[in-house]
Amino acid sequence: xxxxEQVLHRVQKPARYVGGEWNTIYKDWGKTxxxxxxxxxxxxxxxxxxxxxxILYHVVNSREDALMExxxxxxxxxxxxxxxxxxxLFTLESHRPVRDFDILAFTLQYEMTFTNILNMLDLAGIPLxxxxxxxxxxxxxxxxxxxxxxxxxxxFIDLFVIGEGEEVFHELLDLYLExxxxxxGRRHFLRRAAEIPGxxxxxxxxVEYHPxxxxxxxxxxxxxxxxxxTKRVIRNFDQVSFPVKPxxxxxGVVHDRGMLEVQRGCTRGCRFCQAGVIYRPVREKSPATLxxxxxxxxxxxxxxxxxxxxxxxxxxxxxxxxxxSLLDQLGDMGVSVSLPSLRVDAFSVALxxxxxxxxxxxxxxxxxxxxxRLRDVIxxxxxxxxxxxxxxxxxxxxxxxxKLYFMIGLPAETEEDLRGIAELARRVLARGRELGVPRNRxxxxxxxxxxxxxxxxxxxxxxxxxxxxxxxxxxxxxGLLKEKGLVxxxxxxxxxxxxxxxxxxxxxxGRVLEEAWRLGCRFDGWSECFDxxxxxxxxxxxxxxxxxYAYRRYAYDDLxxxxxxxxxxxxxxxxxxxxxxxxxxxxxxxRTGKCPGCGLCPTLEIExxxxxxxxxxxx
Amino acid sequence: xxxxxxxxxxxxxxxxxxxxDLVRTLERAMRRAGLPLAFSQGFNPHxxxxxxxxxxxxxxxxxxxxxxxxxxxxxxxxxxxxxNDQLPRGLKVTxxxxxxxxxxxxxxxxxxxxxxxxxxxxxxxxxxxxxxSIDGLLETPEVIITRRAGEDKEKVLDIRPGIYALxxxxxxxxxxxxxxxxxxxxxxxxxxxxxxVLAERFGLPVKDEQPDVxxxxxxxxxxxxxxxx
Numbered sequence: 001x002x003x004x005e006q007v008l009h010r011v012q013k014p015a016r017y018v019g020g021e022w023n024t025i026y027k028d029w030g031k032t033x034x035x036x037x038x039x040x041x042x043x044x045x046x047x048x049x050x051x052x053x054x055i056l057y058h059v060v061n062s063r064e065d066a067l068m069e070x071x072x073x074x075x076x077x078x079x080x081x082x083x084x085x086x087x088x089l090f091t092l093e094s095h096r097p098v099r100d101f102d103i104l105a106f107t108l109q110y111e112m113t114f115t116n117i118l119n120m121l122d123l124a125g126i127p128l129x130x131x132x133x134x135x136x137x138x139x140x141x142x143x144x145x146x147x148x149x150x151x152x153x154x155x156f157i158d159l160f161v162i163g164e165g166e167e168v169f170h171e172l173l174d175l176y177l178e179x180x181x182x183x184x185g186r187r188h189f190l191r192r193a194a195e196i197p198g199x200x201x202x203x204x205x206x207v208e209y210h211p212x213x214x215x216x217x218x219x220x221x222x223x224x225x226x227x228x229x230t231k232r233v234i235r236n237f238d239q240v241s242f243p244v245k246p247x248x249x250x251x252g253v254v255h256d257r258g259m260l261e262v263q264r265g266c267t268r269g270c271r272f273c274q275a276g277v278i279y280r281p282v283r284e285k286s287p288a289t290l291x292x293x294x295x296x297x298x299x300x301x302x303x304x305x306x307x308x309x310x311x312x313x314x315x316x317x318x319x320x321x322x323x324x325s326l327l328d329q330l331g332d333m334g335v336s337v338s339l340p341s342l343r344v345d346a347f348s349v350a351l352x353x354x355x356x357x358x359x360x361x362x363x364x365x366x367x368x369x370x371x372x373r374l375r376d377v378i379x380x381x382x383x384x385x386x387x388x389x390x391x392x393x394x395x396x397x398x399x400x401x402x403k404l405y406f407m408i409g410l411p412a413e414t415e416e417d418l419r420g421i422a423e424l425a426r427r428v429l430a431r432g433r434e435l436g437v438p439r440n441r442x443x444x445x446x447x448x449x450x451x452x453x454x455x456x457x458x459x460x461x462x463x464x465x466x467x468x469x470x471x472x473x474x475x476x477x478x479g480l481l482k483e484k485g486l487v488x489x490x491x492x493x494x495x496x497x498x499x500x501x502x503x504x505x506x507x508x509x510g511r512v513l514e515e516a517w518r519l520g521c522r523f524d525g526w527s528e529c530f531d532x533x534x535x536x537x538x539x540x541x542x543x544x545x546x547x548x549y550a551y552r553r554y555a556y557d558d559l560x561x562x563x564x565x566x567x568x569x570x571x572x573x574x575x576x577x578x579x580x581x582x583x584x585x586x587x588x589x590x591r592t593g594k595c596p597g598c599g600l601c602p603t604l605e606i607e608x609x610x611x612x613x614x615x616x617x618x619x
Numbered sequence: 620x621x622x623x624x625x626x627x628x629x630x631x632x633x634x635x636x637x638x639x640d641l642v643r644t645l646e647r648a649m650r651r652a653g654l655p656l657a658f659s660q661g662f663n664p665h666x667x668x669x670x671x672x673x674x675x676x677x678x679x680x681x682x683x684x685x686x687x688x689x690x691x692x693x694x695x696x697x698x699x700x701x702x703n704d705q706l707p708r709g710l711k712v713t714x715x716x717x718x719x720x721x722x723x724x725x726x727x728x729x730x731x732x733x734x735x736x737x738x739x740x741x742x743x744x745x746x747x748x749x750x751x752s753i754d755g756l757l758e759t760p761e762v763i764i765t766r767r768a769g770e771d772k773e774k775v776l777d778i779r780p781g782i783y784a785l786x787x788x789x790x791x792x793x794x795x796x797x798x799x800x801x802x803x804x805x806x807x808x809x810x811x812x813x814x815x816v817l818a819e820r821f822g823l824p825v826k827d828e829q830p831d832v833x834x835x836x837x838x839x840x841x842x843x844x845x846x847x848x
Contacts, residue, residue: 008635009677009829015640020632020708022647250636250644250707302647302705333650334664 004095007081015251016044017078019070019092022248023300025057026093027067034066034176037091037101037138041116042109042525044072048247049255051309052107052144052165058243059166066173069093069101073116074123076522076529082123089124098124102181104138106157108146111502112495112525114153117142118517121156128514130158130203135183141172147200148231148278149455149562152502152509154202158186159193161200162565163231163278164264166240168198194225198232200565201225207507207561213548215506215559230566230604237264237283237609244296248303257305257338258297262290262322266311267591267608269598270368271379271581272410274454275311278567280600282315282591283609287322294326298335306330307338314343314351315591317612323355341366342390344382349393362401362445363394369410370420376584377412379577384424391428395435401443402428408473409451409465412582418473421446422480429485439485446481447489448474450496454503456567458577461554464500466547467493494532498524500550506561509549511542570599620657621692622722625702626714629680633709638673644707645670645685652701657688671725671837672732672802675809679833686718686725728839731783732802734810735833738794739826748822749787749794755821757785762816778816781808794823802837 008014029035038056040047047053053070060068069091074082081087088097098104104126106117118128126140127133133140142153143161150160161168175192176182182189194201204225208217220227234240242261249256265282266275294306306326313319326337337355342348344365352363367382369375375382391402406421425446432442450470453462465473470493481488502509516538523529539546554560556575573596580587588594590608601607629641636644646666649656658664667688674680695715702712756762762779781801787794796817800808810832818825 006829013637014635014676015637018632018635022644022651022705022707024707248647250633250640252640252643256643299651302650304646304650334658 003085003087004090007078007085007087010081011077012075013044013251016072016075017092019095021250022302023245024093024247025061025067027061029067029094029096032065032067034103034173034181035101036060036066036068036103036105036173037071037098038068039071039098039104039106039117039120041073041106041113041120042523043075044249045251045253047072048249048251048253050107050109051259051261052109054243054246054259056105056165056169057247058245059169059241060173062241063170063173065177068105069096071098071120073113073120073523079119079123079522089120099126099138101138102176102183104140106140106142106144108142108144108150108153110525111146111152111499112530114502114513115517115521115524117153118156118513119522122517129155131155133158133186135186139176139182139186139189145274145278146503148274148565148567149503149505150200150202150565151207151507151561152505152513154507155510156513157202158182158190159199159201161232162198162229164234165232166234168196168232171196172199191222191224197230200229202507205564215561218559218561218564228564228566231278231568233281233568233604233606234264234283235606238285238289242293244293245300246297248301255307255340257307258294258301258303259307259309260290260294260297261285261310262308262313262316262319263310265608267315267589268312268381269379269577269587269589269596271377271458271577272368272407272451272454274457277456277569279311280568280598281606281608284316284318284611286611287318287325290322291325291329295329298330298333304334305336305338307340309340312343313339313341314345314348317610319351320354323351327355344390345386346389346393349390349397352394353397362403362443363399364403364405365390366405367424368405368407369413370406370417370422370424373584374410374413374417374420376586377581378410379581379586381586381589384427387424388427388431391431392435395432395437400432400437400441401445402432403445403447404428406446406448407451408448408477409470411451411459411462413465413473415476418476419480421448421477425481425486426483429483432485442485443487444485445487445489446477448477449491450493452496452500452503455560455562455565456569456574458574458581460504460560460574461556461558461578463553464497464550466551467497470496492527492530495524495527495530497546497550498532498535501546504552504554504561505549508542508544512538512544512546515541566603568600568604570603573598620720621689622718622720623687623689623695623698623715624718624722624725625685625687625698625712627680627683627685627710627712629674629683629710631709633707634674634679635677637676638670641674642670644710648702648705648707648710649687651705654687654698654701655689655691655693657690669725671729672807674834675832677829677832678810681833682713682836683834684725684729684837686722692717726804729803729837730801730805730840731838732800732834733836733838734796734798734800735835736796736798736810736814737790737831738796738814738823739828739830740792740794741824741826743792744789744794744824746789749789752817752821752823753785753787753796756782756813756817762820764812764816766812776806778808778812781806782813785813 071091140158142157147160190201210216263284265279267282368380429444453459519534587596656666671684699715766774768774784799787796817823
């Protein structure tokens with residue numbers, strides 16, 4: 001501990017590494033059968049803003065026979081000190097080395113954290129590759145959205161959890177206890193774990209390739225191992241165990257407020273969106289449950305703000321009722337309510353107006369594409385009229401700054417669509433002026449990210465637009481958006497390119513990841529750390545061409561690297577949706593009761609859990 | 620509205636939380652404790668409380684202070700208990716007492732802080748050696764140092780007037796220094812600066828290691844203004 005204290009005086013934000021936050025759970029190490037370290041492969045402030053961490057911390061620690069402690073990726077200054085002094089990766093609760101735990105569980109929230117996973121394994125003193133680990137090393141597991149294409153990490157992770165973790169984590173721990181731990185026999189444990197629905201053990205599958213590098217087969221190498229691993233979904237979501245005593249960080253984290261999950265899943269069916277597929281079907285909680293949980297969260301945390309989180313909170317059937325009840329119940333205690341994202345319509349603005357405690361910050365909307373044609377291609381059910389109504393309501397209510405999120409490089413995008421983005425932004429600006437927003441205050445920010453094709457979506461077969469072309473499109477937009485009151489933000493093209501490579505990559509990319517890490521890649525999601533030249537060198541050394549992964553158009557009948565991971569939505573439906581996209585046909589929101597036939601409900605024997613069927617919801 | 624002065628300790632993991640984070644942590648603990656807090660006016664109301672001189676990150680505080688305003692009076696014992704039930708590891712309230720409604724703000728009254736600093740030594744020295752370094756500093760009329768002030772600005776100042784007292788003894792091979800230094804609105808001297816001056820100009824063989832610093836107390840210029848309970 002003396003060593004650690006010395007180090008803490010030399011790093012930025014030492015509170016990232018000390019623990020001791022309110023609601024931290026401390027258990028008796030000697031008396032607890034299974035010890036799990038939860039690893040978030042990014043800095044503390046990002047990890048502690050993540051609801052999934054709070055949920056799993058609560059799920060595991062609610063068991064008598066298990067404990068979960070936390071560890072985060074040390075920032076570069078801390079890593080330097082740890083390596084210099086030989087301090088291994090440790091947890092915040094007991095400051096024990098991660099290596100001493102039974103299970104090390106990573107969460108995979110975005111591809112750009114992958115090198116941090118390797119770095120954390122190395123700092124922990126755990127061999128990077130599964131096949132080099134022995135009984136003295138923890139079992140290394142991973143879950144989260146990026147587990148839906150786990151292949152680039154296949155050689156580093158012993159098993160992946162596909163889908164929602166609340167139930168399957170218990171099953172995994174039960175098996176662990178039953179078999180007396182993996183230390184009794186790692187291979188045997190993994191064989192048995194592979195029989196649990198939703199558990200994918202990559203070492204139990206063989207991948208074969210055609211001479212041109214495409215995949216010819218992905219097959220289990222042993223009996224009892226399922227050819228396809230289907231995601232786990234929580235049924236009766238209203239009753240799911242939810243953390244009402246979440247950890248309260250000292251540091252100002254990214255989302256520093258109480259989180260109340262009002263629903264899981266989204267019914268919109270935007271064709272680029274992976275979350276919309278992997279969290280299907282939509283499941284709403286009842287207002288009574290939400291009010292009860294909200295008041296407990298406030299009582300146990302002292303937060304002055306509760307955020308209603310979900311993929312699309314304005315779509316929650318009883319949102320208005322819940323917002324009003326919460327304001328009634330908590331307003332006197334000085335607690336406010338916030339909404340993380342807004343739907344593009346006047347209803348959402350009215351809601352935002354109801355909850356806001358008059359901090360006149362900007363409002364953000366995501367039309368995603370600049371023309372109706374392209375919005376139909378991506379099935380973003382938003383019209384220009386919706387947007388103009390929304391911004392009119394916002395300006396009328398006193399907001400002076402609007403942020404608009406778009407994607408460039410979407411399939412079938414033309415110059416017309418880029419011009420459409422600029423025109424839309426100008427129209428919003430003009431509306432602000434008409435409604436009397438002072439010219440020096442009025443601001444419309446256009447933020448353009450680059451489209452990244454993701455697995456399990458109708459656009460999974462689509463190539464990413466080439467980097468040179470993306471630069472050209474960014475430059476075009478930048479030129480079109482030069483006007484007082486307009487601001488343009490864009491994403492780093494090289495980072496989006498790498499994200500596409502990893503998002504649609506296969507097992508062979510493990511060599512690249514390892515090489516990139518060796519060359520010093522860390523925190524690739526942070527522009528101050530991202531170094532594309534090192535990645536290019538890593539691809540060269542590994543003998544793989546990144547453009548082959550990012551720019552390749554897959555054929556419908558190609559075997560995709562993630563085809564053995566089943567998100568519940570049928571391939572037939574994804575093909576149909578892809579074709580409809582190319583024809584510019586929209587598909588209805590399943591909340592309206594018109595089933596688009598994605599195949600998920602019959603496959604998983606589940607139904608959407610909706611309190612009310614919406615009538616003609618607009619985007 | 621009733622005003623209270625609260626004395627607390629900040630140590631263990633909590634000593635690594637910054638001043639700003641401490642404010643947030645205390646605010647949340649007060650909300651959990653269900654105290655009848657008085658809120659500031661404005662769009663973003665906050666409980667009305669103010670802390671004494673900020674404690675640098677990493678420094679333990681044995682007697683730190685904050686002033687709190689409530690909308691209704693509460694027995695001080697109950698307040699102490701309710702707060703301690705809700706404070707995270709390393710933060711502990713040691714005393715609560717009521718102060719006059721018109722008592723001046725904490726920051727305005729505090730002028731002196733005492734510190735205990737344990738310094739590791741690069742080689743063995745005698746008590747006489749240590750005393751010689753200390754006397755050397757104390758006999759110097761002017762101690763000019765350069766202090767970083769922001770990203771690339773530097774400030775040159777004389778810290779000698781702000782060193783009110785300094786003594787030391789050897790303990791377990793380390794030098795234990797007791798300092799009484801200026802703090803507050805009219806200038807602050809940092810204990811690390813004193814250690815650095817001892818090392819660089821008065822021959823104290825300090826090891827390249829972070830000294831263990833405890834702020835043992837905070838005092839007003841005139842003791843009667845402490846409104847001590």
